[in-house]
Amino acid sequence: MTIDTSRRTFLKGSLAAGGALIIGLRPDGQLAAATADGHLNAFVRILPDGTVEVIAKHFEMGQGTTTGLATLVAEELDADWGRVSTVFAPADAARYKNLAFGAQGTGGSTAIANSYLQYRKAGAAARKLIVEAAAKSWGVAETSISIDNSIVRSGEKSAHFGELIGGIDAQSELGEPTLKEPSQFKLIGKDGLSRKDTPQKINGSAKFALDVAVPGMVHAVLIRSPRFGGKLVSFSVEKAKSVPGYIDAKPLPTNGGLVVFGRNTWAALQAREAITTEWDFSSAENRSSKQLIDYHRSLLDQPKVQAVKGGDLAGTDAVLKGADQVVEAELIFPPLAHAPMEPLNCVIEPTEKGVRFHDGCQFPSIVQGVVGHILKIDPSNVEVKTVFAGGSFGRRATPVADYHSEAAMAFALLGGKTPVKLVWTREDDIRGGFYRPMVAHRARVGLKGGKIVGWDHRLVAKALLLNTPMVSEEVKKSGVDPATAEGINDTHYAIPGMSVGMVYPETPMPVLWWRSVGHTHTAFAMETVIDMVAEASKMDPVELRLQLLAGGDKDQQRLAGVLKLAAEKAQWGKAADGRFQGIAVHKSFNTYVAEVAEISLKDGAVKVEKVTCAVDCGVCVNPDVVRAQMEGGIGYGLGAIMRNEITFTDGVVDQSNFPDYEPIRINDMPQVDVHIVASAEPPSGVGEPGVPPIGPALANAIHKATGKRVFELPMTRSGVKFV
Amino acid sequence: MAIKFNLNGNDVTVEAASGTPLLWVLREELGLTGTKFGCGVASCGACTVHLNGEPVRSCSTLIEDVANTSVTTIEGVKGAAAKAVQTAWQKLDVVQCGYCQSGQIMSAINLLATNPKPTDADIDEAMGGNVCRCATYVRIRAAIHHAAEIMEG
Known part of the structure; x- marks a missing residue:
């Protein structure tokens, strides 16, 4: 989805609904707030030893944002990178809102994009206060002062930041801080800056929510309905009573589950095994995968919503009737679990005025609003202590604060005085819904003289944003779910006569954004069909794409730029004997990525040998973090597209854990070469955009090698075997 | 039941119900949270520890089997x-979310302690049981x- 419409608006809406208070401060409104404990402003604190502590308003799920935010401050402050540390901000949207959302939260690959000027200004404002303090203390002119590697100098005098904070004037008039010119950058865009979170993550000391223990804490797991939408009717705890450490079991007030309490996690898990439950499945999803697939396919016949401005299905249909040739494809995508490495969990404990969460918290503002509503307390009295998150891939970006709600209800069920750690097991995670939805696509592309003359595209998927209370009136009125249509209805290819018809299937299965959201399937559909068009019009796939991107607007230029770079670096068209290449290019979250997948075949089985990636993300703050996100995004997308799927038998999820939801492993991972386009455009995100092109690039390489197209995913469903 | 074993060079005695996985004893009784819970079925390697010098999955190692080890x-x-x-x-900034990395490092240490010059195939074999959902595999290798x-020096 694009940050301009979807996540931003839904967060705004959710805050209105949840009651969290957001004050519309100017982005630099928190830059003059020096306090006695070394805070120079909301984002920068100087410790007595001179360490610069950067307050991160975004959480860290591995995407490198803490390193990025620290880089922005350190750059303007001329700080010594080795003496910069980071802490997570408290839940306080007034100071720490995502400027793209209007609420505090991380997602949509917006962290660096929205913070780029804000954190640089915070660093520059802190620098100004330090320079003023030094000038006053030494009786010298401010212009005589320089800062290099955290050391402040004027003539013979020098001091580190910590020695000067006592003289900071909190009332200083800051005005608009002067920022460096890009030519003056010493850190932004430079290699060699080590990640801020590496040392703690290689010796076991990094704290994740699952590592948090507070005095008197009990442990809770849930028994949830085995079918989505089932209601708990009855349960028996008789056998659990003999489990050592079992405390109690209580149904959620929603009847959506039974909370099982134990003295420790193992006790709660053992007790859960011993409890029997009965459910009412009358409103539940009781269908099997085949029925669901047939249902989705059937809806392709009657599109309900036109997702292209000025799109006209009847007109497109007429054009297709007059075409020389029609390229057709129908694709089906399975539901996918996110499966972050750290299973979902959080700790809730009582405070004087409310509660405190310990959580790898992606949307603090949402948690405040939702939990405040559940516990009937003011959202501002829901504190959030953010700790490292063991991955998310979208799962922790829950607009309904699902696992926090469970924890809050469990906490209330025990009387609201006992701290509770709520834990999902891997089985809970794989079977717990909030999936990338099942999706069906159908494309019919008319060609005349080898040129595209019309494109009838249809898309069926449960909406991610529409029909939630978080949607804006504007989006609601349009009827187009931007988080589903993105990547198709806003394509930058010059395609005449395009119609995109959408239908939203009915199912109680909860769905959620999954790393790169709609682009997870739209890029696959678009780039597969484009490859088919190239084949039908007897053109090279790169040449065809460049022709469709020749219009000269900036999006097209940047897409063409990464396409050409990836093709050049991968030696497109010159694959060695026994190697086969496929290519795809896609824009998502304002970042442009092209990938070339190179494969070999061994006894008919595919080995993904190498992926060459070109990325244009505007100004690149941390090149090595960008490379890491491309490597990881490619791996994450690859594993899913190869073999991951959630399937159902009579509504019950067939998979349960990694043995049957087999994640990508080291032996599956290709060599990855990443090339970053030098750019002066504003920085855009990199957490998600590496994912979309890998699936279609691989599918196109498989077609090159075998002549077979992949229309049913995962690829193993289409009969593709992997080494 | 009381179980005595040597943990990181120190003798410890813990009380735990028979059948409790070592993982939960380490994390919740002994406060060593660097060892992670990822799957509970020995399929992801996040809980890897060394038992008498050999890598094992602590989620599937019962506490009674750890006595005197x-x-x-x-x-x-x-x-x-x-x-x-x-x-x-550290040098290659391998980590992303970091949650699996304790287990990755435990497996890698064992690999190098037994095979100082591993090939890519050796690495695949030794590290194949350690999942990284961030897919940091190119850097792990x-x-x-x-x-x-x-x-080698």
Whole structure:
């Protein structure tokens, strides 16, 4: 989805609904707030030893944002990178809102994009206060002062930041801080800056929510309905009573589950095994995968919503009737679990005025609003202590604060005085819904003289944003779910006569954004069909794409730029004997990525040998973090597209854990070469955009090698075997 | 039941119900949270520790089977291989979310302690049981090769 419409608006809406208070401060409104404990402003604190502590308003799920935010401050402050540390901000949207959302939260690959000027200004404002303090203390002119590697100098005098904070004037008039010119950058865009979170993550000391223990804490797991939408009717705890450490079991007030309490996690898990439950499945999803697939396919016949401005299905249909040739494809995508490495969990404990969460918290503002509503307390009295998150891939970006709600209800069920750690097991995670939805696509592309003359595209998927209370009136009125249509209805290819018809299937299965959201399937559909068009019009796939991107607007230029770079670096068209290449290019979250997948075949089985990636993300703050996100995004997308799927038998999820939801492993991972386009455009995100092109690039390489197209995913469903 | 074993060089005695996995005893009774819960079925390697010097999945190792053994967790690793692995992990900034990395490092240390110059195939074999959902695999592979170079001197 694009940050301009979807996540931003839904967060705004959710805050209105949840009651969290957001004050519309100017982005630099928190830059003059020096306090006695070394805070120079909301984002920068100087410790007595001179360490610069950067307050991160975004959480860290591995995407490198803490390193990025620290880089922005350190750059303007001329700080010594080795003496910069980071802490997570408290839940306080007034100071720490995502400027793209209007609420505090991380997602949509917006962290660096929205913070780029804000954190640089915070660093520059802190620098100004330090320079003023030094000038006053030494009786010298401010212009005589320089800062290099955290050391402040004027003539013979020098001091580190910590020695000067006592003289900071909190009332200083800051005005608009002067920022460096890009030519003056010493850190932004430079290699060699080590990640801020590496040392703690290689010796076991990094704290994740699952590592948090507070005095008197009990442990809770849930028994949830085995079918989505089932209601708990009855349960028996008789056998659990003999489990050592079992405390109690209580149904959620929603009847959506039974909370099982134990003295420790193992006790709660053992007790859960011993409890029997009965459910009412009358409103539940009781269908099997085949029925669901047939249902989705059937809806392709009657599109309900036109997702292209000025799109006209009847007109497109007429054009297709007059075409020389029609390229057709129908694709089906399975539901996918996110499966972050750290299973979902959080700790809730009582405070004087409310509660405190310990959580790898992606949307603090949402948690405040939702939990405040559940516990009937003011959202501002829901504190959030953010700790490292063991991955998310979208799962922790829950607009309904699902696992926090469970924890809050469990906490209330025990009387609201006992701290509770709520834990999902891997089985809970794989079977717990909030999936990338099942999706069906159908494309019919008319060609005349080898040129595209019309494109009838249809898309069926449960909406991610529409029909939630978080949607804006504007989006609601349009009827187009931007988080589903993105990547198709806003394509930058010059395609005449395009119609995109959408239908939203009915199912109680909860769905959620999954790393790169709609682009997870739209890029696959678009780039597969484009490859088919190239084949039908007897053109090279790169040449065809460049022709469709020749219009000269900036999006097209940047897409063409990464396409050409990836093709050049991968030696497109010159694959060695026994190697086969496929290519795809896609824009998502304002970042442009092209990938070339190179494969070999061994006894008919595919080995993904190498992926060459070109990325244009505007100004690149941390090149090595960008490379890491491309490597990881490619791996994450690859594993899913190869073999991951959630399937159902009579509504019950067939998979349960990694043995049957087999994640990508080291032996599956290709060599990855990443090339970053030098750019002066504003920085855009990199957490998600590496994912979309890998699936279609691989599918196109498989077609090159075998002549077979992949229309049913995962690829193993289409009969593709992997080494 | 009371179980006595050596943990990171110190003798410890813990009370735990028979059948309790070592993982939960380490994390919730002994407060060593560097060893992670990822799957509970020995399929992801996030809970890898060394038992008498061999890598095991602590989620599937019962506490009674640990009696009178020597257990090393990420908090207690030492020696040339451990140092080389952690140095290489730092140099290459392998981590992303970091949740699996204790387990990755425990497996990598064992690999290098037994095979100082592993090939890519050796790495696949030794590390195939360790899942990284961030897919940091290209760096894990490179870091193991780099650690081998460090150990070679």
